[in-house]
Amino acid sequence: MHAVPRHAVVRRAALRRAPLTPAGLSYAVLSEPKIGSSKAEYEDAWFVSAERTGSRASATRGCTVAIADGASESMLAGAWADRLTRAVGGLAGRELGADVFAERICAAAARWPAHVDRYLRRRERIGRPIAWYEESKLEQGAYATLLGVSFRWNPESESQLAHSADGGLRGTWSAAALGDACGFHVRDARLAEAFPLERSADFDTSPPLAGTRAPDRELIEARTVARHGTWLPGDVFYLATDAAAQWFLAEAEDGREPWREIDEVCDTGTPGDARAWLDKLRTECVMRNDDVTIVRCRLDANAAH
């Protein structure tokens, strides 16, 4: 049966908790513009979609989560980040590799000129035709980093579903990333894997970016970092855009457990608490002042049933 994606989309929420399915992955989102920017100027994006083969929630077989960070130096960067997360996040659990990832980016880029045309028409309509600098800037295209992670469970084929040593069920995950939005796999209170960057010193202001202007599919594939693995019930994945990801890695390098702070805000905090927590980190220069998006994906013990 053809999958019918269920999209759970809320943008610009400071804190959003949402169980995607009654039995499966649950996620929480922290998102906040940089200090000094308005909510309308937030240029990160996130998107989650799950595959369903029937009306019962327990039939969910896969889920994809995507985050993106629009490059500050480009115009319409937030809109481009949003389209990228829909393009990849909409995979709804399909395995993610560099080939699929590049295909989705190129497809989104192919649709981009129509978006720009609509934008230009709207500006004309509201009596604000674009200025010379916008004309030149739009020609330069929009850019964003992008990370997608797909989770699979309850597969039809027994070969895809293995039993862990303790007899529990587990599933698989696959990820693809272009740039410095990072994924962190935490198991048993330990950082099991970080991707695509592994050290806080690896961040700079020129990460590889997905652009709208004549993207080269082969080059995107070559620059994409792909990972895959298995997950166990209780595992948690954190997807974070660059400033939060760099903070996360720096904390882990110093022997701390940054995921605990995120969990505390996600589990007990209000949107105001989330904002206050991020503002504190940023004003203390522990975290770079930038838009922040963190999606926590918790794979519950009953996820595979």
Add this chain to the structure above:
Amino acid sequence: MAYSVEISRANPTCFVFLLDQSTSMEDPIAAGGEGTPKRKADAVADALNRLLFELSLKCAKEEGVRDYFHVAVLGYGARIGSAFGGELAGRDLVPLSQVADNPLRVEERAKKVPDGAGGLVETMARFPVWVDPVANGGTPMTQALGQAAALVERWVGERPGSFPPIVLNLTDGESTDGDPSEVASRLRSLATADGPVLVFNLHVSAGQAAPIVFPASDANLPDDFARLLFGMSSPLPPHMLHYATTQGIAVSEGSRGFVFNADITSVVQFLDIGTRATDLR
């Protein structure tokens, strides 16, 4: 670490451009290719217009140009003062959004862009002009640097936590009011908490020497004017060196913000205001 403060609308920095408008700027620069050699006055006016174009573009977003920078353009020749015209006439430090919105005029110019099939196609693009070439009078560079120092001193006093101001002098180096080294040194000694003021120089010359970009020593510079301007220029901070290297610009430790008969627009790209928008390579 110096030069690490975020440049933002809440904490902008300033750019002071000094534009040599003296009579000696009537001379042609070294012929670099086909056609009639450009006058030095044309070269510096064109360089300044391109710098303002790139700076505006860098900070342009949907709602307009963000005021990450405040900009002054001081001309020096028969008179010293703001080289802005039109709506900005007579003003010194102007928020970048106002600079972008108030050029003297916007010209239509032909430019070549990729045609998507590996070739180039000519298209028309809007190009703003803020200053026209002027070549008149002496070269009071020392006084002009003094006025820049006054502006910068005011800025660092009012915004001691900002990224250090940048002073960029576009000239043929032939100062007629004494040795500008001392006042340049005073400028470089001004500082915010994030580091000393950066002084850069673009030298346009009639000399036939090859273009030189961000040299680390004055050993290969063609004349005394070039050596003077090199000596007045600040070393590029480490993050600028790093970025220049990633862009394939040949720099080394000790490279200074000095360019001889070459494009200096790249300094705009050296400044961090967030994630850079660049194609995959």
